Amino acid sequence: MRIITGKARGLKLTTPKNWDVRPTADRVKESLFNIIGSKIVGARVLDLFAGTGNLGLECWSRGAEHIVFTDMSRESLRLVQSNIAKCRAENETETLLGDAVQLIDRLYKKGARFDFVFADPPYNKGLVQKVIAALAQSPLLNDGGYLVAEHSAHDDIGTLPENFELVRCETYGETKISFIRFAKI
Secondary structure (H helix, E strand, O other): OEOOOOOOOOOEOOOOOOOOOOOOOHHHHHHHHHHHHHHHOOOEEEEEOOOOOHHHHHHHHOOOOEEEEEEOOHHHHHHHHHHHHHHOOHHHEEEEEOOHHHHHHHHHHOOOOEEEEEEOOOOOOOHHHHHHHHHHHOOOEEEEEEEEEEEEOOOOOOOOOOOEEEEEEEEEOOEEEEEEEEOOO
């Protein structure tokens, strides 16, 4: 697992010793960022279910302004912090321990707002749907911001709240990436 492009291009990230964490495959990550393009430059990013920090650090490398990483596993957050240090990205990042859905509300109440929210939860547990519901309840996405959800190709995201629009969906084997745009009503 490596940073594909930008200021940390080619840097190999530390990966987990077990398979409780499922990092986004390089080819899927490359396709995802080809779709996002230059919109990531200067963006504020929330990386939910961060795991290794792979997605958020790719954002940082490509010019995102600030990245918040969350995970409920202390071991995963230690791995994220190790990869942040490896990238020397400490000044543009922060890590939060806790349940992603609860942290959305907490961040919203603190006034945090983001241009991109990445959600790559464990597959087939209904977590993407819970993230969408939490973002509808506590809208911390800026107007025109995106939820980029990685989920199982067999996991239907369901009916979206009225201020969310599925603008693109790509399938890579067993992985599906849904690009969901938020618009204030």
